Amino acid sequence: MKIDHLGIAVPSIEEALAFYRDALGLTVSGYETVEEQGVNVAMLPVGESRVELLEPIAEGTPVSRFLQKRGPGLHHVCYSVPDIEVALERLRSRGARLIDERPRVGAGGHLIAFVHPSASGGVLVELVQESNHPEPSEGEFV
Ligand code: ZN
Numbered sequence: 005m006k007i008d009h010l011g012i013a014v015p016s017i018e019e020a021l022a023f024y025r026d027a028l029g030l031t032v033s034g035y036e037t038v039e040e041q042g043v044n045v046a047m048l049p050v051g052e053s054r055v056e057l058l059e060p061i062a063e064g065t066p067v068s069r070f071l072q073k074r075g076p077g078l079h080h081v082c083y084s085v086p087d088i089e090v091a092l093e094r095l096r097s098r099g100a101r102l103i104d105e106r107p108r109v110g111a112g113g114h115l116i117a118f119v120h121p122s123a124s125g126g127v128l129v130e131l132v133q134e135s136n137h138p139e140p141s142e143g144e145f146v
Pocket of ligand 1 (some may be wrong): 009011029056080082
């Protein structure tokens with residue numbers, strides 16, 4: 005397993021880039037608007053992982069509610085797993101509370117699932133099944 009990406013909720017991607025891009029020195033590999041999830045996303049590769057900046061596009065969206073409740077910060081950690089069905093079954097059999105009982109298809113065609121933060125020390129967990137093709141994935145945003 006590896007950490008595929010860290011999702012960080014911010015009120016403004018442009019403002020966050022003053023730190024992550026300009027001060028820290030990361031590079032933005034792509035921007036995307038995921039209407040279904042109500043977010044704009046900027047991806048910044050870090051080695052084999054990425055930072056995923058999440059900016060809400062409207063009130064009432066999950067990331068907007070997260071910002072209102074908890075302020076900017078770490079929104080989720082995404083682990084890449086070889087077989088998402090096996091990973092979910094293992095979690096289920098050990099009593100972890102799942103948000104997605106079944107994998108769903110995220111943007112980019114990747115299979116993803118979310119695990120409730122109550123199961124994982126307060127941080128939302130995203131699982132993504134490793135893709136068979138090596139190109140950097142663009143998808144599975146929250
Ligand atoms: Zn994500």
